[in-house]
Amino acid sequence: MGIPPNYLIPSITELPKTQGVNTMKVLINIILMGAVLAFLPGLAAADGEITVGERSFTSLSEAVSYASDGDTVWVDGGEHTDTPLLIEHEIALIGLNNPVIDAQHQGEVIRVNANNVLIEGFTITGSESSHIRDNAAIRFDRVTDGIVRNNILDDNFFGIYLARAHRTQVLDNKLTAYGTREATSANGIHAWYTNDLLIRGNTIKGHRDGIYLEYVEDSEILRNEAEGNIRYGLHFMFSNDCVYNGNTFRNNGAGTAVMYSENVDMHYNLFLDNWGSSSYGMLLKDMRDSRITHNQFIRNTAAIRIDGSSRMEVENNRFRENGWAIRILANSPDNHFTKNDFINNAFDVATNSRRAYSTFDKNYWSHYSGYDLDGDGYGDVPYRPVRLFSLIVEQNSTALILLRSIFIDLLDIAERVVPVLTPETLIDENPLMKEVNR
Amino acid sequence: MSTTKIIKYQLQDVFRSKWVWAYALFFFAVTEALFQFGGDGDRVITSMMNVVLLVIPLISIVLGAMYLYNSREYIELLLCQPVKRSSLFFGLFSGVTVPLSVAFTVGVAVPFLMRGSEIGSILFLVITGILLTVIFVAMAFGLALSFEDRIKGLGIALILWLFFTVIYDGIILLIIYSFSDYPLQQPVIILSMLNPVDLGRILLLLNYDISALMGFTGAVFQRFFGSLAGQSISITAMLLWLAIPFWLGRRAFLRRNF
Numbered sequence: 001m002g003i004p005p006n007y008l009i010p011s012i013t014e015l016p017k018t019q020g021v022n023t024m025k026v027l028i029n030i031i032l033m034g035a036v037l038a039f040l041p042g043l044a045a046a047d048g049e050i051t052v053g054e055r056s057f058t059s060l061s062e063a064v065s066y067a068s069d070g071d072t073v074w075v076d077g078g079e080h081t082d083t084p085l086l087i088e089h090e091i092a093l094i095g096l097n098n099p100v101i102d103a104q105h106q107g108e109v110i111r112v113n114a115n116n117v118l119i120e121g122f123t124i125t126g127s128e129s130s131h132i133r134d135n136a137a138i139r140f141d142r143v144t145d146g147i148v149r150n151n152i153l154d155d156n157f158f159g160i161y162l163a164r165a166h167r168t169q170v171l172d173n174k175l176t177a178y179g180t181r182e183a184t185s186a187n188g189i190h191a192w193y194t195n196d197l198l199i200r201g202n203t204i205k206g207h208r209d210g211i212y213l214e215y216v217e218d219s220e221i222l223r224n225e226a227e228g229n230i231r232y233g234l235h236f237m238f239s240n241d242c243v244y245n246g247n248t249f250r251n252n253g254a255g256t257a258v259m260y261s262e263n264v265d266m267h268y269n270l271f272l273d274n275w276g277s278s279s280y281g282m283l284l285k286d287m288r289d290s291r292i293t294h295n296q297f298i299r300n301t302a303a304i305r306i307d308g309s310s311r312m313e314v315e316n317n318r319f320r321e322n323g324w325a326i327r328i329l330a331n332s333p334d335n336h337f338t339k340n341d342f343i344n345n346a347f348d349v350a351t352n353s354r355r356a357y358s359t360f361d362k363n364y365w366s367h368y369s370g371y372d373l374d375g376d377g378y379g380d381v382p383y384r385p386v387r388l389f390s391l392i393v394e395q396n397s398t399a400l401i402l403l404r405s406i407f408i409d410l411l412d413i414a415e416r417v418v419p420v421l422t423p424e425t426l427i428d429e430n431p432l433m434k435e436v437n438r
Numbered sequence: 439m440s441t442t443k444i445i446k447y448q449l450q451d452v453f454r455s456k457w458v459w460a461y462a463l464f465f466f467a468v469t470e471a472l473f474q475f476g477g478d479g480d481r482v483i484t485s486m487m488n489v490v491l492l493v494i495p496l497i498s499i500v501l502g503a504m505y506l507y508n509s510r511e512y513i514e515l516l517l518c519q520p521v522k523r524s525s526l527f528f529g530l531f532s533g534v535t536v537p538l539s540v541a542f543t544v545g546v547a548v549p550f551l552m553r554g555s556e557i558g559s560i561l562f563l564v565i566t567g568i569l570l571t572v573i574f575v576a577m578a579f580g581l582a583l584s585f586e587d588r589i590k591g592l593g594i595a596l597i598l599w600l601f602f603t604v605i606y607d608g609i610i611l612l613i614i615y616s617f618s619d620y621p622l623q624q625p626v627i628i629l630s631m632l633n634p635v636d637l638g639r640i641l642l643l644l645n646y647d648i649s650a651l652m653g654f655t656g657a658v659f660q661r662f663f664g665s666l667a668g669q670s671i672s673i674t675a676m677l678l679w680l681a682i683p684f685w686l687g688r689r690a691f692l693r694r695n696f
Contacts, residue, residue, distance in 0.1 A: 344481065344484070392611070395618075396614055396615065396618050398614050398618075398622045398623055398626055399611060399614050400659070401610075401626050401627070401630055401640065401659055402607050402610060402611060403643065404487065404488065404639060404643060405607040405636070405639060406488065406491065406492055406603050406604055406607070407604045407605075407606075407607035407608050407611070408607065408611075409488070410604065
């Protein structure tokens with residue numbers, strides 16, 4: 001039984017290509033599909049039935065190569081192993097009842113060589129781990145305007161691989177891999193030389209890097225969750241003018257590595273439990289002119305590590321129970337930290353210089369012990385966030401075992417009264433008396 | 439006269455005196471104040487850590503020594519009776535440690551329980567406090583029995599307290615700096631076991647202050663102290679710290695010519 005394709009779903013060229021996807025439209029499509037299917041029991045029950053227009057197929061690769069521009073390939077359940085699947089036309093490949101495409105650890109799974117391709121509703125698994133080839137579950141190679149939506153990518157080498165695939169949208173996919181070593185596993189969502197991406201609502205677990213972006217510009221990365229990835233939750237380089245909002249990075253080898261980029265916005269992200277020897281919530285390496293606001297950093301070894309970055313605005317963030325809230329190296333000038341909450345961090349700020357090249361103003365520090373006699377909300381005594389002990393630990397990490405010892409507390413008090421070793425000018429002149437970002 | 443009877447008289451005597459109540463009130467006031475200023479239970483516990491590590495050893499060692507010096511006549515009187523010396527020693531010892539521990543526990547626990555915290559959350563704080571109490575009272579008894587002169591005894595008690603709470607960590611830091619070219623993590627773990635205050639501090643840190651477990655070094659310490667083997671070794675070290683001064687004090691008491 002065939003379905004008139006035009007009735008069911010707008011051809012892929014009609015799908016919104018702008019970065020805000022019309023969710024209402026998607027929803028209506030899904031409901032419509034469900035309703036139609038309910039009245040077509042013959043089709044709904046068919047396991048592994050593949051239809052393109054009026055014709056039905058038994059092999060997925062045949063169906064895909066038969067389909068021409070504007071067609072929709074419907075796949076109803078079943079397990080399909082005829083990979084690699086090459087998509088050469090502008091089609092929509094839509095799975096119903098969770099069909100599985102399995103490469104059985106032989107090469108790659110789906111390679112898209114046409115623009116305007118939609119892939120939705122599949123479980124895609126088994127791209128081969130390799131030291132030579134970048135085998136991916138879904139690979140877009142020099143094609144634009146694709147959409148990958150609502151798929152489950154399980155046990156793959158690379159998950160979604162985008163190379164020069166401008167304006168691609170990666171929405172609401174679940175990616176899981178089971179790698180244990182960096183060398184034998186690869187990135188979840190990998191983009192290279194690609195502009196105007198939208199990566200939204202994906203969950204990425206157990207890959208090497210959750211999301212990896214290199215030479216990616218003007219893109220939005222929104223509300224993704226990266227958990228338990230071997231290296232970084234998010235890793236980007238040479239990627240200017242991107243926006244990262246509302247993502248969660250939990251328990252990765254290191255939360256995010258943010259490198260060699262300019263004009264980046266990172267807001268409302270959550271960095272949790274990134275513990276480890278050289279781990280951190282966020283690494284800023286050679287970054288310029290970016291804004292980091294309203295993020296939460298909780299229980300990271302170092303919440304933000306800043307190396308060679310300048311003119312960063314760090315505002316309204318919350319740092320709680322981190323080993324170091326901020327480790328800033330002297331090669332990072334003109335950064336500005338204001339209205340942040342520093343709560344119960346072992347060390348608030350650590351640096352390797354006696355001079356201060358960045359400014360701290362109007363932050364809340366839970367270790368601050370001053371008073372506010374004039375009642376203007378700012379402490380009357382400046383706060384020095386760099387402790388002597390943090391310098392000691394910087395030089396000699398074994399000394400960490402003395403943390404919270406009374407001897408160390410006495411040393412710190414003495415140093416605070418008369419700073420000899422800690423940077424004299426690294427001061428918050430107006431420490432807030434109350435938290436600002438509850 | 440049996441040990442229990444001595445303990446009973448001791449407790450009656452001690453609870454009648456004001457210092458036990460003052461001690462309990464002190465812990466209650468500090469905990470309550472921290473709740474008033476600070477807020478949630480976790481933060482109060484981490485702040486209480488330093489109070490416990492500083493105050494309990496001081497009070498225990500000074501009060502323990504003073505108590506033994508002051509009850510000299512009482513001890514001599516009892517020794518005229520048919521009482522075993524070991525029962526008397528145990529009675530005296532319990533007579534100081536039990537009230538101190540109870541006062542501390544009640545003082546700390548009441549503010550927490552009033553706010554509906556579970557007893558489990560402060561269990562480690564209370565256990566560490568009690569162990570430190572017992573250890574430092576045992577040291578105090580050993581001192582008081584070894585030095586006839588009470589000024590000398592109290593002076594040494596104070597020096598001992600300063601040594602364990604402050605100077606010892608300075609020495610560790612010195613060692614870490616002097617031998618910074620060598621892998622020092624294991625020696626430092628062993629060194630910190632030789633000081634009950636450090637041992638208590640590390641156990642409390644690992645249980646309450648997650649931010650302390652940072653970095654590679656933190657991970658090494660955590661792997662040791664966090665593991666079952668490490669925990670049992672440190673608890674054993676703590677119990678040895680309890681047993682050795684107690685045994686030395688008891689031996690001195692049995693041999694002493696009053």
